[in-house]
Amino acid sequence: MFLHLDEPQQQRAILIDSNDARRDTFQLMLGNRNISLEGCFDSIDKAIADRLEPELAMVHVERAGGSELADLARLRRCKACAVLALVDEAEQADIERLLEAGADHVLPLGLQADRFSIATSSALAQARKQRQIERDKIQAETALSEVKRIARAKMILIARHGIDEEEAHRRVQQMSMERNLPLADMAGQIIDAESLLC
Template sequence: MNPTRPSTAALRIVIVAPDSLLADGTDTRAVTEAERSRSLRIGLLENGYNIVAVLPADVFLPDRLAQIAPDMIIVDAESQARDTLEHVVLATRDARRPIVLFTEDEDTSHVGAAIAAGVTAYVVAGMAPDRVKPVLEVALARFEHEEGLRRELADARTELSERKVIDRAKGLLIKAHGLTEDAAYARLRKTAMDKGLRLADVAQRLIDVSDLLA
């Protein structure tokens, strides 16, 4: 387990659910959905999870999630799963968090799209309390793995971009001062060290000045 994050049971969880699951329904469908929703929450509490809020999927969701900053989001949805997921994914676009969907809707035609959009785990049917903990542990582990891959890819892209900038700056020095490639690199590196700047930043400044004088 990653020592920098809390244990799974200590996670601060926000549940996002349609209004029909938050109110007392008078029709059979509403009562069934409300009961299923209560079963999920009981399972979370029995496993020691910290439910910090239950929110509807409305236009205020992004602001509420930003204020609460939960460790995980659980989407509790039935027939409105697609619309609810869209709200949650949009709300977490700039601050990614693991998203777990619990539903008994057997129409799984949009599972692939949901996973591609950022849903970490998609659980269909079955709200037994003893299933909750392993599902959330796997979801969290998968999320951390995917985030690690994202960071690695972002770092690789940044490194490639910076390498191109440094190569262009070396080319400018070679052309302007008749330096060898090694000498041009050494000059950039010395300037970066003297000024306490990153090599790529020095290279970019040189390019910016060259563009202004061109």
């Protein structure tokens, strides 16, 4: 019996950088890191136009300004891959703007770059982003639950009184205003009353 070892899986990547010398350096650097550099582009527009579907897009960003952030956001929308923003120097505010625009991580390249500060800023910004996603999810679930509760209350009124949906909605609204209750709470009371009567 022979032991068969699989070759390490190469991750497909593209590099977007207008500096030829830096692109060459990255090609050499990535060769022994299980990252296959499938394409180099001098602009985000050219990378988006290309049909390559990489797992990682490395983008050199000169500064975290308006057009650069807009380009990064477009790249995020057009390519379903991780986005690594490469910067020479970055303040914490720059890192947060890059992450908000669509970067998954920010990597400093300059000799003076404080990698620990960059990493912590990046981690904190990503954590805030994740918490916001969780809050948005909870809000969406709550809104959906309220819509379902209101629809169920209207169905009860339709069945009980033989009215149409528009009239049922008007009645739920009227009862809500008379009792000074949110619409979803009023719907909940209608549902509770119906379960007591059945």
